[in-house]
Amino acid sequence: MAGKRIGDHQVGIYKKHRAKLGQEVAAAKTGISVRSARRLDAIEGLPSQRPARAWRTRSDPFEAVWQSDIVPLLDATPALTATTLLEEMQRRYPGQYDVALLRTLQRRVRTWSASYGKEREVYFAQAHPPGRLGLSDFTHAAVLQVTIAGAMLLHLLYQFALAYSGWRYVEVVLGGESFMALSSGVQNAAWMMGGVPEEHRTDSLAAAFNNKSEQELLTRRYEALCSHYGMRPSRNNLGVSHENGSIEARQGTLKRTMEQALLLRGHRDFADLDAYRVFVAEVFGRLNARIASKFNEERALLIALPARRSSDYEEVDARVTKYGTMTVRKVLYSAPSRLVGHRLKVRIFSDKLECWLGNVCVLELRRGQPDPVSGRGKVVDYRHLLPALKRKPGALARSVLRDDLFPRTEYLQMWVHLKDALPEAQACRLMVGLLDLAGNEGCEAALAQRLAVLLVSGEMPDLDELRQEMAPRQAQCPTVTVVLPSLASYDCLLEAA
Template sequence: MRSRVEQFAAIRRDYRVEGLSIRALADKYRVHRRTVRQALESAVPPPRKTVQRVAPRLEPFKAAIDEMLRSDLDAPKKQRHTARRVLARLVDEHDADGLSYSTVRDHIRKRRPQVAAEAGRALEAGFVPQTYRPGAEAEVDFHDLWVVLAGVKTKTALFTMRLSFSGRSAHRAFATQGQEAFLEGHVYGFDRLGGVPVDKIRYDNLNSAVKQVLFGRSRQENERWIAFRSHYGFEAWYCQPGHDGSHEKGGVEGEGGRFRRNHCVPMPVVDSIDELNAALAAADDADDHRRIANRANSVGQDWDLEKLALQPVTDEPFDTALTVTPRVDRYAQIMVRCNQYSVPARFIGHRLRVKLSASHVTVYDRATVVARHPRAVGKGTKVLDLDHYLEILTRKPGALPGATALAQARAAKMFTTEHDAWWAAARKAYGDAAGTRALVEVLLLHRHLDRVDVLAGISAALSVGSANADVVALEARKAAERRTGADRHQNSSDVAAQALLLAHHHLGAAIVDERPLPSVAPYDTLLGRQSS
């Protein structure tokens, strides 16, 4: 089928070459004579007239719609009328039956900017394209990232640092948006991106950096944040508060959404934050091959140029962890940021030094690390280590079955089915209290032997029907020797025989020795000779 331009060209050619009349041309091309005259007047067809569609059923309600749109001018952005809400109000308040959603939607799309213009309001502010120098600027922000963490749907904080020139970004997930995560995210970002921007980094008014918003762009900054900026040698540039300033760091605002849609849909399923961050790092590497909009170079190619202009990262580390000194309560717990963490029971009543990072809680007694936990997500959470309560459980064995630390150890698969089976055998052999104390002796082995060796010792003891902690200890040490190759040539039959021998040894009872009792008769003979 010919286009109108081709048809006009054919008409003009036949009129010029063949000398056909207007009527003949109209008959030949099966068009109206008016179309022939238009073709002879101009080689370019006139624009087609746009059909003005009318909606007679909507006409009586246009005034009501205008009133709703005018009320939106002073309403919060997220509480303005949608087309569906307008239709619902028309039906409920004005008996507008028979209106279709598409009719109302199309009218509102056309009418909303007109209402804003009539009121002297601009629907959207204009923007000015920006050009950035390589290595000069970056932008930082946090975004919410939902993941399935250890089987539980969990919200994490996605730290994002984006270089303004190349668009290369560094993403890091944390359990919190606290200052520890804010500072750790910067350290990771500088290392990941190969340097520090020479001019400035753009921020909104995060509490981790800003204590108070003053006049204009002046801010009262957190002293620790000031020290961090001074250490790495960069300047902070703060956006206007609220929605009005969000476009001032639009690169990182859009980056958070783009990254989540492309790499975190469906929700990542991970066992730990470290596993999640490894996946995020791989996604950042993959993004080096993408192109932003209509740029000629990829992100990675522009970054190769930009990292040469960044200032190098200082070799001297900055301690990003927060230091606090809580007191240990009678439950062998310390309270840090509304969460409780266990410490060894011997420190009950003492004050300990705690270094709180974005991912871990490390507890010190002077310079010695006495406990280390993953940082809890949320508030009101207890993170307990069963090992910290073993000395208490030796005196109070009845507290073990309902202990929170035991439940957490089972959930983390640190207290295994082998432990449970051996505990059941010990209680059956010695009773609940003595059997639980025997279990505590076995659990104490974990402090000195590798976990795999203790589990091997438990399995060996169970295989010979023993519920004796000494058997477990012996077999665990032999497993360690075999694993390291020190006892590689020991006869396996001798090992089984020794295990069977110890299997007869019970708590409070000695191994039966069938040798005859020693005699003191020779000493009596000597005494007789001495007296003579």
């Protein structure tokens, strides 16, 4: 029966047992067959001392075609597999080479590759002194299937890690791999750990840009960011991810740890984005607790932080049009009518926009992302356009932003119901009144629930009744009577003392 070869060590164990025991018992204790024991008793010396076998137990089935057919194919294309070569031989010589010969051909090809094959990639293990190297990378988190208030959250996770200690910082990123997300993540990590390493390495972020000028701009801004903190910038070669192995491996452990934490939590839905960010912070906090001693050792060798942070935003100009909107990076944003006609300096952060007029921040908006299909996006706040709609309610019917003005699905469903049940002018006035009630009375969510009930019952909303129902309740303050003791009562306390 075929099995593992008997080595010198096993022969020595058998000889030791054989000196005291019979052949069968010694073979059983050694773990070999009786037939092998008889063969060992009949020969002298160890297996390593015997000459290598120079004969074959059977004829080579590929001897006729090995040099003439197979070797030329391997010389021309070393990446060919034994399966492909066997199929080619079956095509050239029908009926001569059965599929059962595949294992034989695999051994022959493996031996040939070891002698004549192409050079393979060699990986060099690296030593990382403390305080020398920090790495950044982004990873897609769709596999976690996280939802915010029931809606799927499409996001990335940015991770910064120290190569020596393994300390890491993780941040939720909405959108793609932008310089703003990188700058924000690096600086947040630096100020959290209280210093920076000598070198900071990333992958080829230039892939996120479309042309050479943008790549050059990214390079200048990235070098300026690292120079501000006193770090030496570096990047791995394009498509060679193992050069960032210290961060690539930790991306897997991060997502596995988050997956386990979500399973333990029981569900993957979060009330808002801030709640999810707190969850992520708890996860990487537990990971950092495992390497606290090594991080304390490395933190003492980090470069001191500068006096202030560098800018982690990009600044562009945008004019608010007569429609109460402005476009920033292919995304349409609404703005209050008081800003119509003004040219604003817009600071683009990873998750928000700040709109400045001179040295005054006049507006802050949630940052939107272009749609992957159309390449355009919209972030519309109905509160910005509500004053104008109250003066011109009829404009709602055919406004290009009509569906984007409704803050929740229930409002859109109610508009469809009103449009079918009432004349257009009356439906517009009633819908604008509902939006006004939701925006100015601070009852958007509660009113949406009330509208859902009305839609199920088929009733029409009554604005006066809804205003009374949604009006804030008067606080009932209890009447507190304070009775002051007489001064003479303190004399009694003094006498008792």
